[in-house]
Amino acid sequence: MILAIDVGNTRIKAAVFEGDILVENFVFVKNELQKNIHNILKKYKKITDLVVSSVGDVEKQSFLEFENDLKVHFISHENPFPFINCYATPKTLGVDRMILAAGATIQFPNQNRLVIDAGTCVTFDFTDENNNYLGGAITPGLRLRYESLHNYTAKLPLLPLEDPKDLIGKSTSESIHSGVANGLVYEIDGFIDEYRARYSNFIIILTGGDTEFLAKRLKNTIFANSNFLLESLNQTFQYKIKND
Numbered sequence: 001m002i003l004a005i006d007v008g009n010t011r012i013k014a015a016v017f018e019g020d021i022l023v024e025n026f027v028f029v030k031n032e033l034q035k036n037i038h039n040i041l042k043k044y045k046k047i048t049d050l051v052v053s054s055v056g057d058v059e060k061q062s063f064l065e066f067e068n069d070l071k072v073h074f075i076s077h078e079n080p081f082p083f084i085n086c087y088a089t090p091k092t093l094g095v096d097r098m099i100l101a102a103g104a105t106i107q108f109p110n111q112n113r114l115v116i117d118a119g120t121c122v123t124f125d126f127t128d129e130n131n132n133y134l135g136g137a138i139t140p141g142l143r144l145r146y147e148s149l150h151n152y153t154a155k156l157p158l159l160p161l162e163d164p165k166d167l168i169g170k171s172t173s174e175s176i177h178s179g180v181a182n183g184l185v186y187e188i189d190g191f192i193d194e195y196r197a198r199y200s201n202f203i204i205i206l207t208g209g210d211t212e213f214l215a216k217r218l219k220n221t222i223f224a225n226s227n228f229l230l231e232s233l234n235q236t237f238q239y240k241i242k243n244d
């Protein structure tokens with residue numbers, strides 16, 4: 001069994017895998033990392049490997065303390081990936097984005113794929129049918145948009161994510177909800193339309209903490225899968241075992 005852990009900029013996501021099967025998944029915050037790993041290992045005694053991908057600021061040491069009981073693997077740029085990396089600055093490309101592109105390439109062979117990860121940031125990652133990873137986009141995520149409006153103005157309150165009542169906000173809070181929530185939905189649909197103008201055919205995978213909120217509001221047809229990054233992490237690790 002494998003314990004896959006993805007450290008994002010907001011939360012840590014983890015999943016136990018038996019081969020390709022996701023047995024159970026977990027979400028927690030940074031300062032509860034060790035406690036959670038201990039509990040997972042207590043529950044699943046067959047875990048032999050810990051596979052970590054991180055774009056957040058968690059010390060490697062937090063994972064290395066489990067080295068007596070497990071093999072600990074950090075997925076990095078040095079790993080083999082199933083695509084040709086055409087990013088102009090491959091060393092600064094987020095390892096989470098590489099893993100998403102790897103998962104898309106493995107799960108959807110011989111087609112163009114766009115992965116949208118709605119986390120702290122919303123990232124777009126495009127891999128074409130010849131397995132060239134071309135790049136994409138980075139834009140602030142839903143929560144980050146609410147927080148920036150509050151943090152960089154004198155008058156705007158910090159609001160929790162809420163369904164916008166209407167396109168036309170009739171109060172400060174309605175205007176913020178319309179601007180942030182409708183805004184991100186239109187932005188994502190707009191991006192997809194522009195991609196479609198260049199590539200007539202591609203599949204779209206939506207993942208990340210805001211998957212559920214966004215999936216039902218987008219006009220485009222997408223595969224919504226909150227666990228896509230963890231599944232891709234497991235697949236990237238299996239690919240490494242076969243190709244190292």
Ligand SMILES: Nc1ncnc2c1ncn2[C@@H]1O[C@H](COP(=O)(O)OP(=O)(O)O)[C@@H](O)[C@H]1O
Pocket residue numbers: 007008009010011012118119120121141142143144161208209210
């Ligand atoms: N309990 C929660 N805490 C924080 N964010 C949450 C929570 N539930 C849903 N979200 C949403 O998830 C998004 C962050 O997604 P996540 O996948 O956790 O990010 P990251 O991978 O960057 O850590 C936020 O924009 C927020 O709206």
Ligand SMILES: CC(C)(COP(=O)(O)O)[C@@H](O)C(=O)NCCC(=O)O
Pocket residue numbers: 008009010055092093094095096097117119120121122123138
């Ligand atoms: C863009 C990101 C901050 C997204 O992080 P996340 O929202 O998943 O927490 C991360 O992929 C990153 O730090 N990327 C480095 C820059 C790049 O990918 O070009």
Ligand SMILES: [K+]
Pocket residue numbers: 117118119120121122123208
């Ligand atoms: K992201």
